[in-house]
Amino acid sequence: MEKVKPRTLSGFMELLPARQTQMERMMETLRRTYSLYGFTPLDTPVIESAEVLLAKGGGETEKQIYRFTKGDSDLALRFDLTVPLAKYIAQNYGQLAFPFRRYQIGKVYRGERAQRGRFREFYQADIDIIGDGELDIINEAEIPSIIYKTFTTLGLKRFVIRVNNRKLLNGLFAVLGLSDKSMDVMHIIDKLEKIGREKVLACLKDDLAVDEAVGTLLLDVLESEEPIEALQQFVGKDELFDKGLEELTTVVKHLGGFGVPEENFRIDLTIARGLDYYTGTVYETTMIDHPEIGSVCSGGRYDNLAEYYTDKKLPGVGISIGLTRLFFVLEDQGYLNDELVSAPTDALILPMTDDLSPSIALATFLREKGIRAQLHCEKKKFKAKMNYANKLKIPYVIFIGEDEIANSKASVKDMTSGQQQLLGYDEAAEMIIAGVAAQNNGTVILDK
């Protein structure tokens, strides 16, 4: 028979079993952490009507959309989880209670140019809090706590949650007479880390005709070690600025109460995250040792989630983790903890007699105890079966031969220590449970 070459499309992550096990651990951690903050799980279709999905229209994204027809239907694959959320809330408004907190971990699709570490199908892990008409600032203050809890539960230590406020930023531009060129100014400011203060000042002056004194003042504030204090000089000059400063102050004030240590948080007045969508607090999260990766968790406050679907004003705040890319980076940089059990089973049972019944009974017994157990009854040599256990890094191998059967015992080999013991079934179960728990007593990310 003519064979088709089996291949996976480029830009689509498909992991080997041990790696997939780590990915599952990460997803489970996200689900658990998000749940602690009162977020409910949602699941929306991958395919939506193109008209609904592209209601906002235009933009860079549209070119990347997977769009096609089936019968008479003009369809598209979701390219984020925010538009489907907007649709969901507009559609089910009457049946939901607000503030509505949901998390969704799901695949989204963008036909970007294929490139190492860029994916066309990737998981996003999103949380959003949506208010009906209004949403209190305390929700914005709570977000850093969720980011902190999420990453520390995963095992990451050296990261910083950077926060800014769009009202404050726009207000500051107004005070400095830069409102009409705010987008261009931010574009140049964005290069601060790359090209340095002097070149940024030159660009502001030469390219945008920003007065040198204004440019210097702006940079002094944006780069200040004590940004809240540096901003005090502008208080009372612009309403939006004052409101933004008040919001930022509230966010900072509650950090301790929400359990976020100072070293994992920073006010960064240079963060803008696009100029249209966000209207209040904005967030970025960077790995201290890998700034080149950019933000691994971003988001912010917006005023109108579903304006393309409904007249209802639905303000919200949300953050998103690009999970597939994060996983790729963590693997690439050696952050994944390979000490945790990645085998598909905790105990591999090798029957050494023709009668399989005692081995089967033991497997059933162990499973009742919550132990992942697998029988290996293939017609293979003993050595091949041990190689199987080694290749999969199975923690325990159990031999059931005539002696074991006669004494209702099991020979349990700890594959890490190489030690083998003859144990009663209950003892065996206890040892395996304790051993596996000890090996799994770590986080999926190992950060120094």
Next chain:
Amino acid sequence: MEKVKPRTLSGFMELLPARQTQMERMMETLRRTYSLYGFTPLDTPVIESAEVLLAKGGGETEKQIYRFTKGDSDLALRFDLTVPLAKYIAQNYGQLAFPFRRYQIGKVYRGERAQRGRFREFYQADIDIIGDGELDIINEAEIPSIIYKTFTTLGLKRFVIRVNNRKLLNGLFAVLGLSDKSMDVMHIIDKLEKIGREKVLACLKDDLAVDEAVGTLLLDVLESEEPIEALQQFVGKDELFDKGLEELTTVVKHLGGFGVPEENFRIDLTIARGLDYYTGTVYETTMIDHPEIGSVCSGGRYDNLAEYYTDKKLPGVGISIGLTRLFFVLEDQGYLNDELVSAPTDALILPMTDDLSPSIALATFLREKGIRAQLHCEKKKFKAKMNYANKLKIPYVIFIGEDEIANSKASVKDMTSGQQQLLGYDEAAEMIIAGVAAQNNGTVILDK
């Protein structure tokens, strides 16, 4: 602004939060149960190259495929999880260990005619055991145990795992001289429950010219209460038959050892599950009180998983649960347990003072204890906040007023009993943990 009507495509399941919570519970149960049997989680792309996905070509399925181009690529959405598994194994053969046990819970796509209870996007939950060259019969014997464990863990009680063997069936047809019309005979046999024995006999005689005595003998065997005994008369007449009977006997023999009670198992010689693909044991699972639903978990043994991609002989056995359809049916028939906590949070904290710090500290404290906690700080009336808790069926509401703050206590209201208590933080956490655990001490399916 012109609004687009928010809508979800027909044939795409999108659940409200409380229902989604139940769906998540089901998926979590499946993941846990499959893991107990040594299956490793896999995740493959939703989109594959059409050439790869349709390597097998032709058939009823192809018309239903979502197929489209993006740039130069001819793409298709997966329509099951078996073809992607075949691709995965052929592609990663050298890096896997066999027998390879994997589970996958994922969405698949079929553009079927829209109809109540039929879905175009639906979850399948599959497990497969793949051997390299050979696969022992004990794997086929283990499958009923996995089905039993899965459904009983979900809470289903009144179901029957029906088992047949394709070798036995084909051997029986050979013995009876029916090999050349086996497909047509099975087609008529399939109607046994609907049209009854007499009409089936008439059809066999009139439509297929099956000798009346042969037809009667066939039906006597297929309908026998003691099928293994009824089959003994044919032993020694056909090699395939003998092999099939031996396999079926082995499967039955180990049921007890694998923990499957007799009342949840039945040999059903009328089950064929298509005539080409399966080559050994086949499985169907039916709900005793809802036979009209058909099989909720089916599968069988096959000899060549990946013949379109590789010369390697990869026999396997697998089963699949159509999870979306199962969920729909369970909801439709009132099987879902609405007593379990479906709220997004266990405890809603209502700050009664302007200073939110004590409430925030309490939320952080409860979350550290693993309690799902949410602050409600919106500028709403007290009654609106209580309505919010009631609408979401939140188990506990906590009030933090001046008295509570002064005494470092919390007023905790049990929303089920209506009882309110002033408690220390530790006491409050203990009570909530115990109360939520008690409420969740049940299965997601309620079967009488």
